[in-house]
Amino acid sequence: MKTMNKSDLKLIAVLERTGGFASAQELHQILRREGDGIGLTTVYRALQSLVDDKIVDLLRREDGEAIYRLCGDGHHHHLMCKSCGDTVEIEGGAIEKWANTMAEEFGFREVGHTAEIFGICSKC
Amino acid sequence: MKTMNKSDLKLIAVLERTGGFASAQELHQILRREGDGIGLTTVYRALQSLVDDKIVDLLRREDGEAIYRLCGDGHHHHLMCKSCGDTVEIEGGAIEKWANTMAEEFGFREVGHTAEIFGICSKC
């Protein structure tokens, strides 16, 4: 780990606090809301460098927007209602195993994965 | 399967011929190169409707660009190389079970899911 400036630390702090995934735009809004005048450009730059340093994971939402989360966060998956948008965090131990097994079988390394479930919740 | 117009068929033809994944822009260029004056808008629309009809799969390149490929039959998942983009179709029996179990546990119905694995393949 090399350079680590103020902005990097801010982003890490927010990611720690919020847990899970967030897009650059969302992270920027959160910081703004908290009174931090940080610029969007800086947020992108900080996230980029954190990804380069493997401190943060970069995934993609279904629409292609980049989302970030702290590496090594015991990560979880989501169950989201297509109707009301309500989301439940769920464990994915089975998925981790599946991903690793499959990746190994095909000789892949530096493996990551995404897995989300969606449906209609009981309230809707 | 419902509507299926001329453009849809053209796109399917190109996807069959080329095999593997291609972005909307690439598919458009290929058609143009072959003398077809189809517009980019139409390419996007055709791809969208093919995805809706589950005739083509939509994934994302690392930079977030959408890439499309003809669906094999049956539901499957993908193992994609972050470096060269090579993709392997894999079975996800474990995932189906996991998704259904979780959904049931939280009272969700009409459940679907996504699960993709990515890493660096042995060639890269």
Added chain:
DNA sequence: CACAAAATGAAAATGATTTTCATTTTCAAA
């Protein structure tokens, strides 16, 4: 203090994708 390197952010640029909207094509009913 002084100064070079690093950091910052506003604004412009980029590039994929979507939307708008006017025009053309398709096609079944008359």
Added chain:
DNA sequence: TTTGAAAATGAAAATCATTTTCATTTTGTG
């Protein structure tokens, strides 16, 4: 065959996330 409505089409404008540019500010160090 003619006709009218619905579907399809594409050029151009609009969106939107992300990147780049560039002038300014901050920081660390000699």
